[in-house]
Amino acid sequence: MDCLQNPNPSSAGPYHFGESIDPSMDFDEFSDYFMLDYGVNDHQDSSSLSIVSPEKFMADRSTGSSGGATSRNSNNNMKCRNEGRRNKIEMGHRVAFRTKSELEVMDDGFKWRKYGKKSVKNSPNPRNYYKCSSGGCNVKKRVERDREDSSYVITTYDGVHNHESPCVVYYNQMPTPVDPNNIWTLRASSQSSASS
DNA sequence: CGGTTTTGACCGGCGC
């Protein structure tokens, strides 16, 4: 964990998202690709909102470019997968976003342990799988490079941390209050409301 | 020496 001494300014803490995560990154562009999913589509037409899987997202961007394979990865499919497999993770929070970064792993303040690497069908780039290495925390994330523009990294978070990021703790000690527009703050607040 | 990464094997769901 080097979040407090990270020498790389482009991977500063989560509390600087959109401000200094990458000096070369335009935040407008970043926000275009930021997606949230709070798992509320169980009882509604899933086509109305919360289409968040990066696969679906990619499919939307490159409409019909590589036929078949992308449509297979609809959000419905992902939901079924998550429900069908082991119940280690409550289906609920998924956050996916795409950032322009040379680094595949962004230091988001949490400590991750890599547990798998897989080359996916429609991408020349492998996909990396990480688990939160904090005990009892089942949050996972996938990291892969954009298959069309490898200068972009697609990061997907699965689940909700049952603990705070050490960097958040550090940040809370700072004089400036938490930015209400900060996505991590939003995530934290949605945790408490969604935990019921 | 403990924690992390690597990597091939394995598993289960889905489409055909």
Add this chain to the structure above:
DNA sequence: GCGCCGGTCAAAACCG
């Protein structure tokens, strides 16, 4: 039923 595919496991290697 079979094959494909994404996701996970686990043992060995690696590293500080």
